[in-house]
Amino acid sequence: MPWGEFKDTVAERRIFQHRTLVALMLLFVMMGVLMARMYYLQVIQHDTYTTLSDKNRVQVQSVAPTRGLVYDRNNVLLAENRPVFNVTIVPERVADISQTLSELQAILNISEDDLDRFRGRLLEPRRPFQEIPLRYDLTEQEIASMAVHRHTLPGVEVNAELVRYYPYSELTSHALGYVGRINRDELQRIDPVNYAGTNYIGKSGIERFYEQALHGKVGYQHVETNARGRTLRVLERENPVPGEDIRLHLDIRLQKLAHDLLDGRRGAIVAIEPKTGGVLALASVPGFDANLFVTGIGVEAYRELNESLDKPLFNRALRGQYPPGSTIKPMLAIAALDSGSTNRERTVWDPGYFQLKPTGRRFRDWKRGGHGWVNLKDAVEQSCDIYFYDVGVRMGVDVMHDYLTRFGFGEETSLDISGALPGIVPSREWKRAHRNEPWYPGDSVNMSIGQGFNLATPLQLATGTAVLANRGVWNQPRLLSDVLGDHDFEEGLFGAARDDIILTDPDTWTFGIKAMEAVMHGTKGTARAAARKAPYRMAGKTGTAQVFSLAEGEEYDEEEVRIRLRDHALFIGFAPVEDPVIAVAVIVENGGSGSGTAAPVARAMFDAWLLGFPAPDEPVLVKSDPGAGE
Incomplete structure (x- = not known):
């Protein structure tokens, strides 16, 4: 048979057409799937993938x-x-x-x-x-x-x-x-x-x-x-x-003067404006370079500061708790009068010592031979310990504690000065809690001259002085004067104000201030040398604080310890007496006497604030006599 009879061209054409149709259908289906997927990604999921893309590009x-x-x-x-x-x-x-x-x-x-x-x-x-x-x-x-x-x-x-x-x-x-x-x-x-x-x-x-x-x-x-x-x-x-x-409120000129006056000696100076409570100066010497801490201080530099014997990182003005010594006598004099424990005319014989019992321990006066007969004004002017021993026993710890806390001692009273310590004003309860002992009359004797368990910071001393200068009106110490520009600063940030001190006889304030004025300008005032030739009247009180600190078996440098075991020199005061605009507390560690060391420093602060600051290139010289009386 001829070959053509075996080839079915119609069937082959039909198979080709079917295959072509299937291929086209598959092609269209795949294209449809791709188009659907593109639509899903580009339209439906547009926001999602735009965000993901921007995360790689935009942050x-x-x-x-x-x-x-x-x-x-x-x-x-x-x-x-x-x-x-x-x-x-x-x-x-x-x-x-x-x-x-x-x-x-x-x-x-x-x-x-x-x-x-x-x-x-x-x-x-x-x-x-x-x-x-x-x-x-x-x-x-x-x-x-x-x-x-x-x-x-x-x-x-x-x-x-x-x-x-x-x-x-x-x-x-x-x-x-x-x-x-x-x-x-x-x-x-x-x-x-x-x-x-x-x-x-x-x-x-x-x-x-x-x-x-x-x-x-x-x-x-x-x-x-x-x-x-x-x-x-x-x-x-x-x-x-x-x-x-x-x-x-801080004045950098007064702040610099305070540092210059301490002249490298360990100590602190706090100056307050009594009418506002504004802190004019808050100096603790030695200080440190605060810029070292901003980006991170090195280990060696920090170790040097931290291990320094002079403790430059320690804020003495806020956290230095010292026995206030005789600087609290004006406050206790006011307490004694207001509580009826004494009066202005009552006199006490000072032979140089005080005894609770005829055969008991003798509590010494700072003046070895004593002051003779003294009344309350004389006792403040001459810083007679014996009078305050006597009146302290008469008042007792409860009265002294009550009045001293009204002046801000034993409490943290500042508004925006963080880190300040409260100090200690001892009481019967305090001694029972901390010493597990009752309160003895001898404790009242020590408390009456700011020794014993008493501790106060320079800020507290300046605060109490400002309250006294204000005749009992409280303006709590603060550094902030105001916030500049438009702001929504929180009101009520500082809490409730403290109550003013109300005395039975308001003239008691006048008596206390006059007694402090006699300290500076009286013929027997302990700080009369510091007030010499002043064209204004000032009020003040000197003080010393006893020091003792050496651990058993501790190695030490004899000369260094001799210096560091001297009494601390203290002074509080304000000026001018008629209208106080500055109150100052000074402590010079191991400075000796308050009259010879601390009082001249305060006088220089008063002069600068009232009469004008020295020229920038003018050296600040203060004549001190650490061996002078209290």
């Missing part, structure tokens, strides 16, 4: 607010912000941290302290992609070196930021406090939203107390980044709200 960054500035009463800047360039690392963008650190060490001068701080912060809880600082305050040469090597160091940035700076660092370190890096504990209690992007927080003093006002409100910005995470441009920005600028 939201927090913008830290500028910290508020701090001024003194004359608008002298005490705490400012200065720009510095820092090297920071974002660990999430670094493949090998160790290698990156090694490369940076070859470029920059990075100390072991810098590395230790960085490694410590690397282990602390933090926000994702948060930069960790490595080196602060780069020089121009270091900035140029980083610019050259920048492309080889992914995740490493050179950033400019505003860092706190204290122009009068050592003068204001104890009054203002300082800011520092936010640590782990602070990270747990702060607002994570408002502190996003903020690296610093107030650690002590005014910086800590007014942290809420000084910090401000965080801002945000949307930035476009490349594949390596570097910022290309800012797409959108919400500016932060800067912190509030605040003005203090």
Whole structure:
């Protein structure tokens, strides 16, 4: 048969057509699936994938607010912000941290302290992609070196930021406090939203107390980044709200004068404006450079400060608790009169000692031969211990405790001066709780001259003096004068005010002030030498505080101990008597007598405030006589 009879062309054509149809159908189905998928991705899921894409390209960054500035009463800047360039690392963008650190060490001068701080912060809880600082305050040469090597160091940035700076660092370190890096504990209690992007927080003093006002409100910005995470441009920005600028009652001229007057001697001076309670000076010597703590102090530098025998980190003005000595005699004189324990005419014989019983212990007067017959005014003017021994026993501990606490002793009475200690005004209950002993009459004898269990801080002495100058009117001490600009500062931040001291006879205030005036201007006043040739009248009271401190078996330098076991020299006072505008408390550790050491310092403070400050280049000289009487 011919070959063509076996080939069915019609059947083959039919099979081809079927196969073609199936292929076309499959093609259209696949195209439909692709189109549906494209529609799903491009239309239905458009917002989702746009967001995911933007996350790779656009990031939201927090913008830290500028910290508020701090001024003194004359608008002298005490705490400012200065720009510095820092090297920071974002660990999430670094493949090998160790290698990156090694490369940076070859470029920059990075100390072991810098590395230790960085490694410590690397282990602390933090926000994702948060930069960790490595080196602060780069020089121009270091900035140029980083610019050259920048492309080889992914995740490493050179950033400019505003860092706190204290122009009068050592003068204001104890009054203002300082800011520092936010640590782990602070990270747990702060607002994570408002502190996003903020690296610093107030650690002590005014910086800590007014942290809420000084910090401000965080801002945000949307930035476009490349594949390596570097910022290309800012797409959108919400500016932060800067912190509030605040003005203090503090006068930096008086503060500097206080430091100069102490002349390197350990001690403290507190000056208060009685009519407002404003703290004019809060000096603790020696001080320290607060700028060292802002970006992180080195281990060696901190050890040197912490182990110094003079304790520069210790705020003597707020936390130094000393026996107030005879400085509380004017307050106890007022207490004795108001409680009826004595009167103005009553006299006591002072042979140089006092005995509760004829054969009992003799409590000595500071003047070996005694003062003879003295009344209450004489006792304050000449600082007669015997009169106050007698009247202290008459009053008893309950009366003395009651009146001294009204003057602010034994309590923390300041409004915004954080960290102050309350001191001790002993009572029957206090001794039972702390010594498990009853109160003895001999305890009242010691309490009557500010010795025994009594402890007070220089701030408390200045506060009590200001209340006395105000004739019982309380204006609690505070550093803040006002908040500058428009603000919504919290009212009621300070709590309730203290009650004024109301006496049975208001003229008792006049008597107490006149007695203090006699201390300065009387013929037998213990501080009459300090008030010599003054063109104004001042009131004051000298005092000494006994010192004893040496652990058993402790090695010591004989000459050093001889100096450090001297009595502390104290003085309180205010001026002018007719209309007090300044009250001062001075303590010079191991200074000897209050009349010879502390009173001349207070006189120089009065002169500067009332008559004018010395020229900046004029040396401050104070004639002291540590061997003078009390």
